[in-house]
Amino acid sequence: MKIITTIEDLQNIRKNLNKSIGFVPTMGALHSGHISLIKKAKLNNDITIVSLFINPTQFLAHEDLSAYPKDDLRDINICEQYKVDYVFMPTKEIMYQSTDEVLIKAPKLSSYILEGATRPGHFDGVLQIVLKLFNLIRPTNAYFGKKDAQQLSLISKMVKNLFLAINIIECEIIREEDGLALSSRNIYLSKEQRKNALTLSQSLNNAKKLILQNENNTKTIVNAMKNILKDQDIEYLSIVDREFNEISKIQKNNTIILLVVRFGNTRLLDNLWV
Numbered sequence: 338m339k340i341i342t343t344i345e346d347l348q349n350i351r352k353n354l355n356k357s358i359g360f361v362p363t364m365g366a367l368h369s370g371h372i373s374l375i376k377k378a379k380l381n382n383d384i385t386i387v388s389l390f391i392n393p394t395q396f397l398a399h400e401d402l403s404a405y406p407k408d409d410l411r412d413i414n415i416c417e418q419y420k421v422d423y424v425f426m427p428t429k430e431i432m433y434q435s436t437d438e439v440l441i442k443a444p445k446l447s448s449y450i451l452e453g454a455t456r457p458g459h460f461d462g463v464l465q466i467v468l469k470l471f472n473l474i475r476p477t478n479a480y481f482g483k484k485d486a487q488q489l490s491l492i493s494k495m496v497k498n499l500f501l502a503i504n505i506i507e508c509e510i511i512r513e514e515d516g517l518a519l520s521s522r523n524i525y526l527s528k529e530q531r532k533n534a535l536t537l538s539q540s541l542n543n544a545k546k547l548i549l550q551n552e553n554n555t556k557t558i559v560n561a562m563k564n565i566l567k568d569q570d571i572e573y574l575s576i577v578d579r580e581f582n583e584i585s586k587i588q589k590n591n592t593i594i595l596l597v598v599r600f601g602n603t604r605l606l607d608n609l610w611v
Contacts, residue, residue, distance in 0.1 A: 338416060338417050338420070338421055338422060338423070338424065339422070339423050339424070340413065340423075340424045340426060341423055341424065341425045341426070342425075342426050342427060342428075342431075343427070343431065344427070344431060344473065347425055347473055347474070348473070350423065351473070351474065351475065354384055356382075356383030356384050357381075357382045357383045357384070357477040357478070358382055358383070358384045358385075358386060358474065358475070358476045358477050358478075359377070359378030359379070359381060359382030359384070359385045359386070359476065359477065359478050359479075359480065360378070360385075360386050360387075360388070360470070360471075360474050360476035360478070360479045360480070361374045361375050361378050361385070361386070361387045361388070361479075361480050362387075362388045362390075362466075362467060362470050362479065362481075363387060363388060363389060363390075363412075364389070364390065364391045364392060364405065364521070365389045365390075365391060365406070365407055365408070365409065365412045365521075366405070366406040366407065366408065366412070366521035367411070367412045367415045367416075368511075368519045368520075368521065369511050369519055370482055370484070370510070370511040370518075370519040370520075371415075372415065372419060373482075373508060373509075373511050374480040374481075374482065374508050375387060375416070375419050375421060375480075376419065377480055377506065377508060378478065378480050379419065379420060379421075381478060381506075382477060382478060384422045384423070385420075385421050385422050385423075386421070386422065386423045386424075386425060386474055386476070387416050387421050387423075387424050387425070388424075388425040388426075388427075388470055388474075389409065389412050389413075389424060389425070389426045390425075390426065390427055390432065390466070390470075391405050391407065392432075392462060392463070392466040393429055393433070393462075394433070394461070394462030394465055394466065395459050395460075395461075395462030395463045395466065396459075396462070397456055397457075397458065397459065400456075405521075406521050406522075406524060409426065412424075425470075425473075425474070432466065432469060440461065440465065441461065441464050441465045441468055441495075442461055443460035443461050443463075443464050443491055444491065444494065447487075447490065447491065447494070447580070447581050448460040448461075448487075448491055450581060451487055451573055451575060451577075451581070451595060451597075452487050452488070452597070452606075453487070454573070455572060455573075455597075460487075460488070460491055463488055463491070463492075464491060464492065464495050467492055467495070468495065468499075471496075471501060471503060475503075476503055477503070477504065478503070478504045478505075478506050479492075479503055479504070479505055479506065480506045480508055481505060481506070481507065481508065482508050482509075482510060482511070483507050483508060483509060483510055483608070483610060484510045484518055484519075484520075484606065484607065484608065485606070486593050486595060486608050486610070487581065487595070489505070489507060490579070490580075490581060492505060493505045510607075510608075512538065515535055516535060516538035516539070516542070517531070517534055517535055517537070517538060518537070518538065518605075518606075518607045520605060520606070522603050522604065522605065523603075523605075525601075525602070525603045526600055526601075526603055527601070530600040530601055530603065533568075533569060533600055534598075534600055534605055536565055536566050536568075536569055536598070537566075537596065537598055537605060537607040538607060539565050540561075540562035540563075540565040540566050540596070541562070541594060541596075541607060541608070541609040543561055543562065543565055544558050544561065544562055544594055544609060545609060545611075547561060548587055548611060552587075553586045553587040554585070554586065554587075555576040555583075555584060555585055555586065555587060556585070558576065558587070558594070559574055559576060562574060562594075562596070566596075566598060569598045569599075569600070570598060570599040570600070571596065571597075571598050572597040572598065572599055572604065573595070573596065573597050574594075574595070574596040575594075575595050575596070576592060576593075576594050576595075577592070577593055577595065578591050578592060578593075579591050579592075579593065581593075587611060588611075589611065590611070591611075592610070592611035593608055593609070593610050593611070594608060594609040594611065595607075595608045596608070
């Protein structure tokens with residue numbers, strides 16, 4: 338495994354790679370969810386590249402960028418263990434070379450709802466760094482988890498709208514044995530908060546059960562979920578189609594149920610694709 342820290346080294350290495358490339362972009366703090374993406378990339382490509390970069394432009398002014406979990410040595414060891422070929426670890430100064438950069442703007446409609454409603458401009462930063470990484474690495478396939486459903490949708494839209502020759506591979510949510518979706522932020526939960534956080538997956542499982550019983554009214558499903566989450570701090574709970582339009586009836590193979598709940602200062606996201 339080779340660690341790359343400069344643009345020049347990455348470009349020189351990339352020039353000589355004439356094989357299929359699987360790319361897993363991350364902000365580090367790797368867990369089993371990331372490992373599942375790496376495994377898929379290894380399985381379906383000749384070369385696997387993982388990036389470790391905490392992107393500052395997707396954090397809002399009031400969000401504590403410095404508090405984001407970071408353990409480079411552990412992340413490198415995980416990549417080595419799972420036989421990643423290259424790890425790209427740039428600095429902020431390398432990825433953002435000017436204070437007057439060309440910017441990319443996320444779509445006005447689909448990026449200012451749900452996650453974007455409470456984090457305006459967040460997706461501008463996400464798309465900006467992903468496009469930079471795509472241009473540098475030029476992967477055959479890029480792997481993203483379905484837990485960040487809105488992010489995944491916007492990245493897919495960017496690839497389509499900008500005519501990028503990259504396949505976006507959607508990967509299933511990885512959960513703990515008790516159902517909690519894996520997240521780098523889970524480490525911030527107290528014991529009591531960790532217990533309460535199980536209501537996210539419990540509410541989604543109940544929604545799935547109702548749908549299997551042929552309940553398709555989204556208000557009924559939302560109310561049933563809110564009953565399970567009644568003691569929690571819900572930031573949003575929404576049922577949308579794959580274009581992120583709110584819907585009144587469940588559409589099989591075209592529906593996502595999304596929710597974000599706060600536990601103290603920790604904000605957890607989960608969803609169900611129907």
